[in-house]
Amino acid sequence: MGKMVNSVGGVLIDYEFYPGEDLYSDGSIENTIYDAIVMNEESKILHSSNEWAVLYHLSDIRENIIEWCNIDRNSKVLEIGSGCGAVTSVLSNKAKSVDCVELSQRRTLINAERNKNKNNIKIYLGNFQDVEKKLGQYDVITLIGVLEYAGLYIHGKHPYTNLLRIVKKHLSNKGKIIIAIENKIGLKYLNGAPEDHMGQPYVGINDYVGCHDVRTFSGNELREMLKEVGLLKCNFYYPVPDYKLPMKIYSQDILPKPGDIRTYKTNYSKTRIYNFMEDVANDQISSDGMFEYMSNSFLIIAGKEFEEDVLFAKYNRERKCEYRISTKITNTEDGVRVVKSALTEEAFSHIKRIKENEENWVPANNMLKKGCGFIKEGKYYSGYIKGKTLVEILYKYRNDSDEFIKSVDELINKYYQPDKDNLIQFEKTTSFTEVFGDIYVENSMSYRITNIDLLFSNIIIDDTGNAYAIDFEWVFDFPIPYRFVSWRACKELYCVYMAYYKNFLSIDEYYAKLGFKDFEVIAFKQMEKNFGDYVCGFNRNEEYLHNYVKPFITPKMIIG
Template identity: 35%
Template sequence: MSEVKERPVPIHLSEDEVLNRLPERIGDVILNYRYYPGKDLYSDGTIEDEILAIVKDASKVEYPAIIERKKSWPVLYHLSPLRGNIVDWLPIGRKDKVLEIGSGCGAITEKLAEKAGTVTCVDLSAKRSHINAYRNHDKDNIEIHVGNFSDIEPSLPKDYDYICMIGAFEYGQSYIHTDTPYEDFFKIIKKHIKDKGRIIIAIENKLGLKYWAGCKEDHLGTWFSGLEGYPEGGSARTFTRKGLEKIFLSCGVTEYSFYYPYPDYKFPTMIFSDKRLPNQGELTDNMRNFDRDRLMLFNEKYVFDGIVEDGLFDIFSNSFLAVIGEKLDTSYVKYSNDRAVQYALRTEITDTKEGRVVRKIPLNERAWEHIKEMKRFYNLLEERYRGSGLCINPCELKAAASSETRERGYAEFPYEKGTSLETLLDQCLEKNDMDGFYRLFDRYYELIAYGEGKEITDYDMVFGNILADGDKWTVIDYEWTIEERVPAAEIAFRALYCYVLAEEKRNKLDLGLLMGRLGISEQTAGEYRMKEKRFQKQVTGKRKSMGELRDDIGNCCVSPMMLMELHKKEILNQRIQLYYDQGEGFKEEDSRYIPDIYLDDYKIAVEIPFDGNIRALRIDPADRSCMVKMMELSLNGSPVPLHKRYVETNGKAVKTGCYVFDTQDPNITVWVSALPMTGENILSVKMEITPVPSDMALDVMGAIKKFF
């Protein structure tokens, strides 16, 4: 990391001291303390010192390895390059002035500074602003104002092209202390945007599906608090889409668009819009509880499928990205920057004057070489499959749209209409139409096998990369083409392998039958699986996925159904079942449970009243193998002798009054008819019950048999 210049600023300063130390520079970044109150009013504690040390000592290329090593939510949140995806796709150019409110540790600042002419940041924390400055020290277009937004705002200019509030608008009531803080906050912000400028707000959806499914509310860390309307208060408020629209309209705003970052705005990998909403089966990455434990009340993928089918995604999207101002041409964005640097790119669906197109845009210079290969791959694949009936979506290399942006060139493809082969196969499985499934698969195999002898292969010809529009089948993504001769059976096996792995419901497929159709042995299939693992490591650069990082951080995901079963088992273990024999033996209908009889974890005490018509009482002390020590057994105050004439069990006596049971249905029968009874009787029982593993109980019973 290059040397940076810093003039240390004490954490607590008087006003004169602050004014005498303006401005401070860290590298090329300016920190402005004119409105700093002299101390940080909020902090995440020592973790901020840890992050500050990282950005001082490490370069950005080291961040992914540090994230994996630290296994820490704050380190992941503040340093992950995926954070910048939320603004990376916006058409911010070299001449644009950007205001970022709530810039924090600079994850978004970094991306804005790469794109814009100037970036003005506002943040309350000096510590976080230092982190921001160090991580972006090589940018000469950033100024950070440290202090309360309300104090700084009057000094800000009124000609910004973009104002970004990424995870900041929800704290409006902390900045503005009025009866309508969010409306007033928005009106203040609106004063600083130029004509045809845009305000960008990223915020959690109050009704986001993840909250219904059991994730804790992002700001309070409590379950269902947003859904319940924040009954316990708190500094932040999130909104539904209608709630945000109400604020915009009350402030005189009528031109705005909603985008839907998925899985959420913090680490978005896809961004949908009203012009391009998700398809069924597309929303599969739903385990988003990196920072806290969560419940799992249902499978979010299946619920999202129903929501998408019924056109309700704009209500239950986990996050919103509101663009206030002139509408954008881009309707969909997908990021592939969680893999090796040379393969990091952004895919967009964009409307142009000539029509809708798909663009693949490199996110760095090395990835541009990867993009340029796509044109050559198109030519080679088109030649291989010419005359087969399988179309290859044409690719054209384009220069950057404007010299005013910092974008590189990109690959452009026509936007193809149709239904993915993956969806068609799923529909067959849902209908249990296996003949239809095999017809589609056989056609797929026939098409991809065309020209099999040529040394050009699309290795990633999975079902999701083929669109069917009637009889026209088109390959829409051939990024992973190789100049090698690969058997069609291997490509088809890989497509099936990826297909089944992605969805539990597809396990109904008879893979043995399909492998037989492809002529693939189990040994060959094993070799193909190993090859797939090597391929994935190549693509990811051996970096861990977000799912793996979540597992490393170690927060729990708990099923309430499982908890309920455990609780139910605990309840069952804290009661006894009592049977009454009135001369016809023991029957379930003549039994009852007696709860709340435990004195502690092992000891029970109960008094059982019964009339003179009862022949015997049977006590079932547990629903598992156990040992029972009889501490008291008396009838009407007189001890019951512990021998077989009066007491029988289906266990074995270790010694008098101590029994071991290797059954899940232990029982003790007291023959009360053999004892002196009255009209109304009370059997008093005290016993100690100790659960033991069934194999241990069996061993003890075996030892008793040998001994006796």
């Protein structure tokens, strides 16, 4: 095909190296995706479908893999394997220019249509090894879900290292390469999840014996490959549950603790096997310091000279636009800080309210302190408190339900039981009804100001034994039955440790042993549902991931 450049809006498409046909595709669903974008129905199809291709190509959760990265506004970015543009948009927002390389015309047109209002994107349509002779130097080069396919598209006996060598040639002196790839011996693959590219379990665990075109690697193998091509500086990060739909990003400096990872029923692509309780295994692995070796995916930043400040990132996207935020733990000039940022224009006022909430809220008693912060450039900064959350502390009682209940009860009395002068009589207000609905517990008392997010995961005991509340996102100045706060904390805790207790301690028995009456539980459950609607839309319609959960198989199902 002769040299030709087309445009879709402000996006340029270079056809010079297009072979004339798409050599891979997810099938007709890509046409459905394209039509939905043209008709401005991207959100509609995402919230109504259950097809993996729709979720993978359209969910903005995909952006989490790159949103936190330090990319200078004047950077030139090369995105190899840009697909349908799930990451292209966030790169475009961060950088001066983004050059993309993509082999599929259909995916290129989807990408261009999604980003047609941008004017800093150019897509080269064709095989990377053909296109790369036209490429210049870049400050950031991404290989997100690409390195594993080098055996199909890169010539030579060593296609994976060859790809890295070629990419390195286009890296500026202070540039960096960002690689996202599955860990072939990640815990979910040991537990029976199908290998992502072959669709069969244990292919990676068996080191791809008989498979030559596509493969993933262990962490040590990747380090050796990077070292071999001269990329001596590399930082490893660990997306959870994996790099495709990451909710959290851990680093070598901040790793998960017991209770942090709960990924049961997050199999969105196809039916999978669960040979064992993955969350329980993750707790043990995290406790034993083995998480880095068995993380499901890796995110690697490698280069000659670069700096990354973020140590941890967490995203809340399945909410109404006005409540979508990120939480990052970041190195700053003033030390390590926790930074909460808006992910949408509408959420900036929510970030501002967090500071107001922090100032207004007073702990229930003098056993609990609060971390304090400040607003800077539209973000909420607070100090990073080193220590253990109450969730992590309670891990030692995971196999002793009596001691677990006893300890939870003691913690409720210690941190949630209010001083008398902090209580007022509850009365239903219009503000209460807007957030929690019409149901409530009669003759209740209320905190004067209520922090309903005072969860066990949001209380940290520091190295000196002081207890700190660290989250002020959901603080309300109208009366709320104060026992709702401790019930909510207990509910979250049971969900964290449910795998350990569900077979001999039901959640209703758990509530009863902690002193919650049936009528309270009924009211609090409805309040929680209504609060979920307040944050995530009616019937929590912004929470769409559950639509994509695929069936699973356990040994018990097979044996009978």
